[in-house]
């Protein structure tokens with residue numbers, strides 16, 4: 001008789017302990033579907049002259065897109081699709097097109113132009129050091 005209450009308490013505690021573990025497992029699966037690596041630190045992209053004024057350049061090796069506005073302002077975004085994590089491999093003007101399910105993004109703002117993606121691209125910092133573009137994750 002005296003073992004019964006202890007077993008019940010143990011069962012309740014085991015249930016509470018498993019709940020957060022299950023939640024963490026679900027989160028890890030959602031972010032690990034493809035293997036494309038987002039930028040984890042600063043990276044040199046190349047000469048700033050490679051990005052046309054009013055246009056964009058996609059750096060596939062680094063999963064980064066850089067745009068230059070008419071007044072020379074540079075912007076950079078990670079080019080990993082926010083739908084399921086495929087690396088975006090096509091740039092048409094300033095429109096990025098994902099090869100996996102057809103999502104499209106505006107390279108000048110990172111915003112979604114065509115679903116199924118709904119979240120914008122992740123903005124990066126970009127600066128020119130000795131004539132070379134350097135992009136980095138925002139902190």
Ligand code: FES
Pocket residue numbers: 081082083084085086098099100101102103116117
């Ligand atoms: S991963 Fe890009 S549209 Fe699905």
